[in-house]
């Protein structure tokens with residue numbers, strides 16, 4: 194890793210400088226909205242949202258993470274509950290009332306990611322799903338008002354095709370769905386695809402999934418597991434993110450530590466998970482035309498420590 198980064202130093206330093214310049218220039222934010230969705234629970238929406246938010250942040254983009262699930266799991270990966278009660282902040286719930294921009298105070302995570310948080314078991318946020326669909330427009334207007342402060346606003350959604358999911362997907366420039374390979378994979382996939390099409394009809398636009406990520410796959414070397422994967426991959430077609438993410442222990446370990454999976458690289462399983470998630474998230478990222486391929490390459494080939502050092506030097 195170190196030898197490779199030394200060899201590429203001039204090119205990499207150029208990229209690092211570009212990242213540092215983009216970060217210090219508030220005028221040039223991309224303002225794109227990303228939704229991570231699937232009407233099923235337990236498929237990996239929250240894990241994908243958390244890891245992908247960190248991935249984009251480490252590519253050098255300004256990221257706002259939005260927790261739209263009343264369980265508040267996404268929030269808990271960033272902060273413990275004390276933080277929510279001790280600091281004044283704008284909760285994700287505020288996105289459904291007009292005028293969020295007037296007093297906008299997201300929680301700032303040490304990684305650099307801003308968070309619109311949701312406390313554990315928020316009945317108030319869940320209750321948004323019983324409001325008329327017109328609140329989706331309030332949500333959209335609020336996101337539009339704060340979008341210029343960020344490159345990416347990444348929304349984790351609840352496991353239901355309700356008002357919040359509709360609002361997030363209707364406002365999104367890019368939509369990703371994690372799916373499982375199991376007995377019901379086919380009907381689940383049809384469910385995801387048709388719910389996105391339905392939301393498209395509501396807003397009279399051609400909504401499409403930017404990418405479908407196969408998550409928590411168990412490839413045990415048997416013909417059966419390979420066959421299941423192949424069938425699903427074929428059914429997904431061009432939306433497929435080519436690298437599937439395997440079911441592995443480092444996911445839970447990283448979540449307990451509140452870090453993305455690639456920050457753990459001690460054991461063999463951790464290095465494997467690190468490699469495979471960086472590859473899969475890179476494949477997700479390059480489906481967003483605004484994301485520079487240089488940044489993805491830089492992230493893939495340079496260690497975190499070296500990246501931080503080059504960025505520091507470039508900044509100042």
Ligand SMILES: Nc1ncnc2c1ncn2[C@@H]1O[C@H](COP(=O)(O)OP(=O)(O)O)[C@@H](O)[C@H]1O
Nearest residue numbers: 234235236237238239240409439440441444445
């Ligand atoms: N690739 C993976 N390997 C192992 N466990 C995973 C993986 N992805 C997610 N998990 C675990 O599965 C559970 C459900 O994931 P989560 O992201 O909360 O799903 P959702 O938000 O769709 O309900 C969590 O406990 C999470 O840690």
Ligand SMILES: [Mg+2]
Nearest residue numbers: 238239262266
């Ligand atoms: Mg979740």
